[in-house]
Amino acid sequence: MQISRSKGNAPVSDLTFPEIISLTSAYPVFLRIPVKLTLASMTSPKYRDFPNDNRVTLNDNNYPIALFQNALNLLAHILIGFVVGIPLLFAFQSGLPLVPIQQHIVLCVLGYKLLMAEAILSLCPHNGWTNRLQLVHKRRVHWILQVLGSILAIAGSTVIITHKYNEDTNFNTYHGQFALVALVFTTVSLVNGLASLYANELRKFLPGNWSKITHVCFGIVAFSASCITLCFGFDKLLFRTWAGSDFANTLIAFTVILALIILINPAITFFYKSKRVLKR
Numbered sequence: 001m002q003i004s005r006s007k008g009n010a011p012v013s014d015l016t017f018p019e020i021i022s023l024t025s026a027y028p029v030f031l032r033i034p035v036k037l038t039l040a041s042m043t044s045p046k047y048r049d050f051p052n053d054n055r056v057t058l059n060d061n062n063y064p065i066a067l068f069q070n071a072l073n074l075l076a077h078i079l080i081g082f083v084v085g086i087p088l089l090f091a092f093q094s095g096l097p098l099v100p101i102q103q104h105i106v107l108c109v110l111g112y113k114l115l116m117a118e119a120i121l122s123l124c125p126h127n128g129w130t131n132r133l134q135l136v137h138k139r140r141v142h143w144i145l146q147v148l149g150s151i152l153a154i155a156g157s158t159v160i161i162t163h164k165y166n167e168d169t170n171f172n173t174y175h176g177q178f179a180l181v182a183l184v185f186t187t188v189s190l191v192n193g194l195a196s197l198y199a200n201e202l203r204k205f206l207p208g209n210w211s212k213i214t215h216v217c218f219g220i221v222a223f224s225a226s227c228i229t230l231c232f233g234f235d236k237l238l239f240r241t242w243a244g245s246d247f248a249n250t251l252i253a254f255t256v257i258l259a260l261i262i263l264i265n266p267a268i269t270f271f272y273k274s275k276r277v278l279k280r
């Protein structure tokens with residue numbers, strides 16, 4: 001992507017940190033800094049040529065950008081700790097055995113918010129625990145986490161859907177409706193992920209790029225819908241009563257920030273891949 005500055009048409013990756021900041025002074029800070037920095041790092045020649053090479057030297061123009069990306073990654077992991085840990089505390093408040101509603105909370109948050117979130121982050125070039133892995137190993141980590149996460153998420157949803165089915169009240173809340181969207185897209189994305197994994201073998205029947213683009217797109221919808229579901233979960237009266245309204249609101253804000261951080265890389269990948277395919 002070429003983002004031009006006032007003098008000439010240099011790509012944004014050639015700019016220094018202060019130049020990037022001053023580039024879009026007309027826009028609100030909270031929008032311009034994260035988006036520009038992410039674009040800058042994704043479009044840098046170094047990222048294009050060596051997507052796994054995360055080493056940045058002090059004299060490198062990308063140094064502040066890399067620091068920013070690392071800080072975002074760290075923040076994502078802290079937020080995962082909150083949005084997974086607190087619902088687990090809530091679910092286990094009365095000890096074992098867990099009733100269906102508690103089982104669904106445990107399985108869904110572990111599946112969607114721990115394993116699937118880590119599966120998406122594992123492919124990000126700035127992810128702390130995978131950035132030294134070779135691409136082939138990153139992909140393996142990604143699909144293993146994705147399959148495990150999907151199994152837990154589907155199991156957690158099935159437990160509560162079956163429980164509510166006995167009362168004949170399925171999908172009568174926003175929480176349930178967004179959970180259904182997440183469930184459908186998770187299942188489709190899982191099947192379609194296998195097509196991406198075997199893209200080479202299947203390329204006679206399905207162009208490799210299409211299976212990858214649709215996989216990224218379905219994954220984005222599934223993860224976004226699960227985040228919205230979780231927000232409605234934190235908004236439930238029984239959760240607000242236990243956690244306190246202010247803390248419940250804080251967790252909703254944490255979930256939104258986490259979704260934005262986690263989805264920015266897949267969104268950029270989706271944009272570039274689609275652009276490349278449409279140009280052909």
Ligand code: HEM
Nearest residue numbers: 108157160161164170171172173175176179230233236239
């Ligand atoms: C990503 C996390 C979550 C997912 C994917 C999820 C998914 C679901 C699903 C599929 C249903 C059944 C919908 C239906 O058949 O109508 C449901 C119901 C329910 N969930 Fe969750 N849930 C999540 C987190 C939570 C949390 C954190 C709470 C905390 C209180 C919660 C509380 C409830 C309650 C009380 C119901 C029954 C009432 C209703 O359907 O809205 N859930 N959830």
